[in-house]
Amino acid sequence: xxxxxxxxFPEYLAPLRLSLVGKAADRGLLDIRIHDLRxxxxxxxxxxxxxxxxxxxxxxxxxxxxxxxxxxxxxxxPPTDGDGAETAARSDxxxxxxxxxxxxxxxxxxxxxxxxxxxxLVFAPARYEGIDRRVVEExxxxxxxxxLSIGDYVLAGGEAPVLVMVEAVVRLxxxxxxxxxxxxxxxxxxxxxxxxxxxxVYTKPPVWRGREVPEILLGGHxxxxxxxxxxxxxRRTAEHRPDLLRAAPPGSWDxxxxxxxxxxxxxxxxxxxxGPRPGGMxx
Ligand code: 6GU
Numbered sequence: 626x627x628x629x630x631x632x633x634f635p636e637y638l639a640p641l642r643l644s645l646v647g648k649a650a651d652r653g654l655l656d657i658r659i660h661d662l663r664x665x666x667x668x669x670x671x672x673x674x675x676x677x678x679x680x681x682x683x684x685x686x687x688x689x690x691x692x693x694x695x696x697x698x699x700x701x702x703p704p705t706d707g708d709g710a711e712t713a714a715r716s717d718x719x720x721x722x723x724x725x726x727x728x729x730x731x732x733x734x735x736x737x738x739x740x741x742x743x744x745x746l747v748f749a750p751a752r753y754e755g756i757d758r759r760v761v762e763e764x765x766x767x768x769x770x771x772x773l774s775i776g777d778y779v780l781a782g783g784e785a786p787v788l789v790m791v792e793a794v795v796r797l798x799x800x801x802x803x804x805x806x807x808x809x810x811x812x813x814x815x816x817x818x819x820x821x822x823x824x825x826v827y828t829k830p831p832v833w834r835g836r837e838v839p840e841i842l843l844g845g846h847x848x849x850x851x852x853x854x855x856x857x858x859x860r861r862t863a864e865h866r867p868d869l870l871r872a873a874p875p876g877s878w879d880x881x882x883x884x885x886x887x888x889x890x891x892x893x894x895x896x897x898x899x900g901p902r903p904g905g906m907x908x
Contacts, residue, residue: 626741626743626745626798627702627703627745628656628657628745628791629657629658629659629698629746630658630747631691631749634782637782641788641791649795654801660694664694667689674686674687682754685757686752686756688757691756699768703744703745706718717742719745720743720747720767721770721771722747722764722770723746723748723787725783725787726751726772727774728755728772729773730772731774732774734811734813734814736771736773737793741794748787748790749783752781752783774786818858819873819877820870820872820873820877821869822866823861824854824856824857839853852881856881863886870891870899871898871899875893876897878893886899
């Protein structure tokens, strides 16, 4: 996978050289290139922003440096296959331009998995007032553009979101995680533990500061251990992310799940989905 990041703070992306992502790059699974947007300015002051048309606070990133940077980087990326009948903007092998913005669609595990299938990702982090709109319009004709937000809060720029998204994508690439099984129980991964958060984990010693590891985990009864883990995942999800329980398709729950959920005050509606109790205080 080829990964380009165009930024006015190249040093902010230094963590991509470390840890899991850095190792994947060292092993040749990933070609990461960080570019300074100011390299594509032509004035003495390397100007990348200007005041917004229509007035208002803050500054807007000028389109010209982005245009020159993206032209060069898209031309230099891996070739798009196809018979010519499909455009790069629609091809599964064409580049994806990721524009981090608090006004984007929510970045999810599903989107991370889609991005992990693509050969070329180009990230365009901006300061939060954003990039002149015409840049997204222009490149939507030549790439698949994804405007993505990492959560409901406002950051000063898109660089931290790039670190987040790259890590989420790269750990899904074949050969990056040592143990293929490591994906299976991920909170938010598909499978029988989908829509459940992960529960608690323990390691040695068996007693630490007088606190014992739950006894069931010390025995070798795999069925009981799996049940214990699922119960705790369910408790944690009900507590921290009730929205995930409500969104779960009917048929997600087995008999012990339903018993535990009832104990926690949840019950399914006629379609088998959990919703706020009639007469409850929610919504
Ligand atoms: Cl992607 N960018 C900025 N600036 N703030 C954010 C964000 C992105 N996602 C959440 N907040």
